[in-house]
Amino acid sequence: MLETITYSLLNGLLYGMLLFMLSSGLTLIFGMMGVLNFAHASFYMLGAYFAYTLGMYTGFWVALFLAPILVGALGAMTERWGLRHVHQHGHVPELLFTFGLAYVIEELVRLFYGTLPMNYRMPEGLDFTLFTVFGTSYPAFRAFILVVAVVMFVGLYLLLKKTRAGLIIQGSLSRPDIVAALGHNVPQVFMWVFAFGTALAALGGVVGGIHFVTEPGMAFMMGPIVFVVVVLGGLGSIPGALIASMIIGILQTFTLSVDFSIAHVGAWFGYAVPPDHLFATLWYLDSTRIAPVLPFLILVLTLIFRPRGIMGKREA
Amino acid sequence: MSQLQKKAGLLTKAVAGVALGLSALTTAQAEDPIRIAYIEPLSGPFANVGEMGLFHFRYTADRINEEHGGIMGRPIEIVPMDNRQSPSESAQLVQRAIDQGIQFVSQGNGSNVAGAIVETVDRHNRRNPDRRALYLNYAAIDPALTNDRCSFWHFRFDAESRIKMAALSDFMMGEEDVKKVYLLNQDYSHGHVVAAEAKRMLAEKRPDVEIVGEVLHPIGQVRDFSPYISRIRQSGADSVITGNWGNDLTLLIREANSAGLDVNFYTYYGGGLGVPAAVGDRGIGTLFQITEWHSNLPVEQGWADNEEWLVGYKERHPETDWYYQRVYNMFMMLKAAIEADQSTDPLDVAMNLRGMEWESPTGTVYIREDDHQVHQDMYISVMAEQDGDQVKHDTENSGVGFRTVAKVDWQDTVLPTSCNMRMPR
Secondary structure, eight states: OHHHHHHHHHHHHHHHHHHHHHHHHHHHHHHHHOOOOTTHHHHHHHHHHHHHHHHHHHOHHHHHHHHHHHHHHHHHHHIIIIIHHHHTTOHHHHHHHHHHHHHHHHHHHHHHHOSSOOOOOOOGGGOSEEEEETTEEEEHHHHHHHHHHHHHHHHHHHHHHHSHHHHHHHHHHHOHHHHHHTTOOHHHHHHHHHHHHHHHHHHHHHHHHHHSOOSTTHHHHHHHHHHHHHHHHOTTOHHHHHHHHHHHHHHHHHHHHSOOOHHHHHHHTTOOOOTTSTTHHHHTOOHHHHGGGHHHHHHHHHHHHOTTTTTOSSOO | OOHHHHHHHHHHHHHHHHHHHHHHHHHHSTTOOEEEEEEEOOSSTTHHHHHHHHHHHHHHHHHHHHHHOTBTTBOEEEEEEEOTTOHHHHHHHHHHHHHTTOOEEEEOSOHHHHHHHHHHHHHHHHHOTTSOOEEEESSOOOGGGGTTTOOTTEEEOSOOHHHHHHHHHHHHHHOTTOOEEEEEEESSHHHHHHHHHHHHHHHHHOTTOEEEEEEEEOTTTOOOOHHHHHHHHHHTOSEEEEOOOTHHHHHHHHHHHHTTOOOEEEESSTTSTTHHHHHGGGGTTTEEEEESOOTTHHHHHTOHHHHHHHHHHHHHOTTSOOOOHHHHHHHHHHHHHHHHHTOOOHHHHHHHHTTOEEEETTEEEEEOTTTOBEEEOEEEEEEEEOOSSSSOOOSTTSSEEEEEEEEEOGGGGOOOOOOOOOOOO
């Protein structure tokens, strides 16, 4: 039992941190601009591909910084020459714009890189075992991912709370009209936030592409789950996104690690649904098969019972 | 009848007349190609698999056209059709292919799609005995297609799931180290068959082997396999049997490797569809696959022609590898069956394919009459580092290739079938 808990915590922590890196940018964009950016995971994918390509010339460590900057620049251009035009027509066209963009980016990636997964490996300096618990080794690269995520969280938090730029961003989050009235160029703030948000996603991609697989389907695999994090955490809240990521990561890992069904609860009370009963499928449903839909169940329940999420100030 | 309808009717008649004249004109020519409809996903998430298959089909057709003068002097033409991995769309495409006068349709990805095609071809041939079609299956391995749901018009050139499992379990039977086995599969028909057959055959052949765990996971949705890995570790398994393919296999093996899990993986698809490229050297010595062929087999066996064939493919498509040797077998056997009677009529071709024993450059290939299942030598191979000697060719430019560890003669792969073949007429 102790083994299961240790594994689940370690694995869930890592998965949660990766989710956080992916969704922290989206929570800013979504919360501030109201743009449900469907292409967010595509920028995550671009981060992985760019880092792979750059890494061949500059090595991993330079690519770790260069790739997010490049993707951020792309994000800025997307906002400046794409979203800003669509913005005048309201939120639905914006949503459709990003929806289409996600497909365009995926096809472009297929075109340039092909459909096979990239041979994107971790740097040799990080390719060793950090420690071993209960016979399972914990690779150093995972610890590195955790470190990157923590640095990112602290940096983001300080930026938003302690700097003048953060003050303006926070202001634009809740009352963009007032911020504009105070003489700030709100569209430009939007552009920077969009660029910054996509760069954060790209940073997630740089490490996530190594941890998972760098292939054209990676964006669509991660796409839906980041929305769960954003809604559960609360719009525009970085600590909320962190907590939500952790909850989803650890909960999902736990449900996959233990054999559990409602039947177990029933057994404590000496009750069982007959196997041929209408609800028997649900009653005996193994937790491992619930796990993949669990985040989306949480999404639905959050929207019903707590629409502003864990730490959000506004309703989703 | 309104004026408009009359006009439309006249127009169709005219078009039909012209078409009839044209087709009469073209059939008269010896150059008229023999067309094969290639029905696979060419867009969407499985586009890479469909595209790679198309490369195989075109390469094989082109080389047969150049070197053997096609079939009966007529060139082979591949007609690609995008089914988006949907059974219902595939059924429509089969119909469209037949309407275009195509007599041979081929497909392989997804047994659910294959099932729909078998049904469509079967029904069409029953109703239209004058313009029949033949279905050549090169990869869908659900046993049902040559058992309960078998059809006279379906030929399968890949070994079905049970044959692969029989060969794998035979090999594992001889491995003393195999004591505890874990079954991890995708939650759909293919994964279910693999799990059920593994249990049945291991119980038969190695009663001392314990199945320590079994899990089915949703297909194509799991990003993080670490919980599954910790389950495997806690079960104390030394071997994992999995029918997983694509990312579901890649992520599993990478996760096992980084967690330091010391087990052997016995797989169906460890050698292709993006797995070697993404797994790389992390599968060396632990990733086994059961196939009819792998790229170092010609090196080990000294098949120079076969090696030249795969090198030729690599030159044309450097980003992928020759993987489906059975596509070559399929085309050559089709050629032999057509040329035997100098007829492309699907009934004649099917009659000639039944029971055919053909000597390919890679050994005997035999089509059983009872169920139209191909039998061929099967090989179990393990991932190994490319060394320029026996492991001469790597796979998917990954620096790792495969090395044969066991061979199963085709005679030993013959299993009983429940097929009750309904002969035409």
